[in-house]
Amino acid sequence: MTAPAQPGLDPAIAARLKRDGAGLVPAVVQQHDTGEVLMLGWMDDEALARTLRSGRVTFWSRSRGEYWRKGDTSGHRQWVREVRLDCDGDTLLVKVDQEGPACHTGARTCFDADVLRADG
Amino acid sequence: MTAPAQPGLDPAIAARLKRDGAGLVPAVVQQHDTGEVLMLGWMDDEALARTLRSGRVTFWSRSRGEYWRKGDTSGHRQWVREVRLDCDGDTLLVKVDQEGPACHTGARTCFDADVLRADG
Numbered sequence: 001m002t003a004p005a006q007p008g009l010d011p012a013i014a015a016r017l018k019r020d021g022a023g024l025v026p027a028v029v030q031q032h033d034t035g036e037v038l039m040l041g042w043m044d045d046e047a048l049a050r051t052l053r054s055g056r057v058t059f060w061s062r063s064r065g066e067y068w069r070k071g072d073t074s075g076h077r078q079w080v081r082e083v084r085l086d087c088d089g090d091t092l093l094v095k096v097d098q099e100g101p102a103c104h105t106g107a108r109t110c111f112d113a114d115v116l117r118a119d120g
Numbered sequence: 121m122t123a124p125a126q127p128g129l130d131p132a133i134a135a136r137l138k139r140d141g142a143g144l145v146p147a148v149v150q151q152h153d154t155g156e157v158l159m160l161g162w163m164d165d166e167a168l169a170r171t172l173r174s175g176r177v178t179f180w181s182r183s184r185g186e187y188w189r190k191g192d193t194s195g196h197r198q199w200v201r202e203v204r205l206d207c208d209g210d211t212l213l214v215k216v217d218q219e220g221p222a223c224h225t226g227a228r229t230c231f232d233a234d235v236l237r238a239d240g
Contacts (some may be wrong), residue, residue, distance in 0.1 A: 013236055026146050028157055035155020037148055040211040052237050083237040086230040087223050091160040093231040103207050110206040111213045116133060117172050117203040 009049040017045065018090040024060060027092040029102070032081040038102035039110040041070075043092060048083075055080045057094055076100040129169035137165065138210040144180060147212040149222070152201040158222035159230040161190075163212060168203075175200045177214055196220040 008014075019025055024042040031038055041059035043051065047067060050058040054069075057078035061068040071077030082095040103110040128134075139145055144162040151158055161179035163171065167187060170178040174189075177198035181188040191197030202215040223230040 016234070021141075026160060028148050028160060030155075030157055035150075037150055037157065037213050040146060040148060040206065048236075055239070080237060081239050082235065084231040085234040085236055086160065087225050087227070087233060088230070089234075091230070092236075093157050105207050107207070110208070110211070111204040113207060114136070114205040114209075115202065116168075116205055116212075117200060119175070119201050 007049070007053070009045040010052075013048070013052075013085070014045055016085060016089045017048075018088060019044070020090075022062070024062070025090055025092055027057075027059065027094050029057065029078060029094045029096055029098075031098050032095040033097075036109055037111060038078075038096070038098055038108075041068075048092070051080060051094065052083060057096060071099060074100075074104070076102065078102070127169070127173070129165040130172075133168070133172075133205070134165055136205060136209045137168075138208060139164070140210075142182070144182070145210055145212055147177075147179065147214050149177065149198060149214045149216055149218075151218050152215040153217075156229055157231060158198075158216070158218055158228075161188075168212070171200060171214065172203060177216060191219065194220075194224070196222065198222070 023044045027041050027043045029038045044060045047058045047060045056069055058069045077099045078096040084093040101108050143164045147161050147163045149158045164180045167178045167180045178189045197219045198216040204213040221228050
């Protein structure tokens with residue numbers, strides 16, 4: 001007996017995904033209740049499959065070249081509430097419950113520090 | 121007398137931007153008051169400069185290979201309230217006041233139609 005195969009990405013979803021040249025799509029991560037945009041990461045088919053299956057957000061790290069389940073090192077886990085694909089099939093929106101800060105700097109979101117323009 | 125040169129992107133901002141191989145960064149567009157994530161577009165330095173200068177969101181269209189000021193054709197303009205750069209310098213968050221639907225399908229957002237996972 002062999003172990004049951006891990007199911008990959010649902011073929012019906014895979015058929016709708018439009019990946020970039022590296023096989024990736026951007027995933028916007030949003031806090032489900034406050035609406036804060038926390039960060040943007042990248043997913044390939046496998047990262048999306050793991051995210052959908054496990055309920056823990058998993059990215060492909062472009063800089064490290066490996067899968068990265070958010071919070072495994074930092075403890076700052078992202079628990080999936082909803083995953084949506086956009087009209088073009090080339091961007092994901094992942095609504096989560098974020099434990100602690102989302103940003104590696106310790107800020108709540110990755111967009112807290114650098115304001116390029118603000119209107120009154 | 122020549123016309124005054126259009127100023128490009130502020131060099132201090134340009135120095136912080138980390139662009140992909142095509143010279144682009146993803147721009148997450150969010151409705152400033154409701155927090156809805158409306159869409160994701162792409163900007164190069166010039167699109168960002170125009171967005172910051174004019175207060176109307178301008179993208180680079182990867183499919184058409186041209187600048188695209190949102191709403192010029194559809195009337196569904198995006199008025200800038202705030203522009204932020206993330207901790208890595210490779211993603212923009214643009215908070216706007218969206219006129220009408222953001223999506224070319226007529227939906228309010230580009231993420232309305234396709235739910236891949238929803239938790240209770």
